[in-house]
Amino acid sequence: MAAPKIMNVGIDFGSSISVISADNGVRACVPSFVGFPKDMIARKLLGKEYLVGDDAIKNRLSCNIFRPLERGVLKYSDHIEENESDYRQIVWVAQIIFNHLINLATQGRPQDFIIRACIGTPSLANDKNKQALLDLTESMMDCAQIVSEPFSVAYGMSLLSNTLIVDIGGGTVDLCRMQGVYPTQEDQLTVYKAGDYIDNVFFDLLDAKYPDANYTINMLRTFKEENATISDTDEKLVLTLPVCGRPTELDLTEELRQACSSIVPDIADAIKYLISTHDPEFQEELKGNIVLAGGGSKIIGLCEELEKYMTQSLGYGSVRRVPDPVYAGANGALMYCKDMPEDFWIELKESRVQKTAKK
Ligand SMILES: Nc1ncnc2c1ncn2[C@@H]1O[C@H](COP(=O)(O)OP(=O)(O)OP(=O)(O)O)[C@@H](O)[C@H]1O
Ligand SMILES: [Mg+2]
Structure with missing residues (x-):
């Protein structure tokens, strides 16, 4: 053998x-x-x-x-x-x-x-x-x-210095500041509003708007993964769900946008914290290198929304997504x-x- x-x-x-x-x-x-x-x-x-x-x-x-x-x-x-x-x-x-x-x-x-x-x-x-x-x-x-x-x-993308990685998963958003050495605890933050949190917010918003509709969190998650966006768009996002057993088209455009937006402020705060506590000589470079990963990074318009927050609170920010988030x-x-x-x-x-x- x-x-x-x-x-x-x-x-x-x-x-x-x-x-x-x-x-x-x-x-x-x-x-x-x-x-x-x-x-x-x-x-x-x-x-x-x-x-x-x-x-x-x-x-x-x-x-x-x-x-x-x-x-x-x-x-x-x-x-x-x-x-x-x-x-x-x-x-x-x-x-x-x-x-x-x-x-x-x-x-x-x-x-x-x-x-x-x-x-x-x-x-x-x-x-x-x-x-x-x-x-x-x-x-x-x-x-x-x-x-x-x-x-x-x-490490996998050789982004070892002056880069801030933001990994948006189901249970957590994990941030890590790379400054040319193995990161310490001070370089990292975990935020607990991630994909699962979006699903729960989405569920509650639907419950308030369509109390007679029947759905599960799995159905909403699938719909979210196919349509997640926080960009302004004229497109209507419609899901067919049973209402008292009868398939009914429900407009969920605003609810999905609100649910997806609900994780943004905490992520923006965490980014701000890791930048403002970085060596001042390198803060500007770090602001230009925010890299999103994880399934949640696929939300359309998220990079632009985080850039807006960064411009307001830090004067500048450039956010991009890894090519292969999963x-x-x-x-x-x-x-x-x-x-x-x-x-x-x-x-x-x-x-x-x-x-x-x-x-
Ligand atoms: N296109 C999409 N738009 C928005 N969210 C998405 C999309 N695709 C996947 N997700 C969400 O991304 C999350 C899963 O991402 P990922 O696979 O990175 O998480 P995970 O590694 O399993 O979780 P964690 O890192 O928290 O342990 C889920 O909440 C999923 O619904
Ligand atoms: Mg993960």
Whole structure:
């Protein structure tokens, strides 16, 4: 039997979507949802112990659905002792997602590879959150290390100095100021109004305007992803929803615009803070290099809206979007993984072995 080969992978473990980029060229993503059949009938119907990603969402009436991350970190990982059984369930859910990604990357043959991974987490995940993530990957990876999500975006695009990355995800917006060295805590901020927040605002606005309409947050999220804009436009955004069972066309133009706009002030404040606390000699250059990533960066008109805020509060701002918002984090994490010297991985592996021996 051939000796296992080393495979480097970058993983962006997101609250909405989890993404893997591997050095064999495979790139894949899966919605971060796992469903367990609700009862014996559901199990017979689905023929599986669990479903992952779109499969889980599609069959959600037959399944209990779980998302492992909340506000960007593993649920319950701040208070494991108080929530032991819920936490164990979430660890299992996260492991299913990681296994799924690794199976995709290794084309179903994980046993043929020694997996080394860099995993992205929100900028301000604490040590407990990070350790929880590393622990749960132990059985499926040879070595893993955690990197901050916006840092991995910057690394992957070689934007290592005088750039401010703003990664707009589902649970968090993560900001990271790059100034030519590995970023410290002072260079990073996490804001909790992101894609999920937009969905909730959108839901509430609809509820107020059309109290008799029936819809789920999933339906609204899909509509948002197809139409999200905060630009002024004459185009009407219409969604057909059941009202007392009858399909009815509802105009949601203003509600969607308002919901998408609701995350802008907090992001603008965070950008202002990271610029105004930067070395004054380099502030002007930083203002010209604001780079948006993550699914939320696809909102049409967001770059221009943030530029307006920056012009008002900072005198100037230039905001652009990365070309590949979904994969930018995982690609950067992969590049970082490959660039780490061999000694680093050997030491990491040894410290893991020693820790396991002590347990
Ligand atoms: N075209 C689009 N317009 C607006 N929002 C979008 C669009 N496409 C995706 N999104 C939103 O982007 C968010 C997901 O982005 P991303 O995949 O970067 O998040 P994540 O990495 O899973 O989350 P986090 O980084 O918070 O853990 C979701 O809220 C999704 O609805
Ligand atoms: Mg993310």
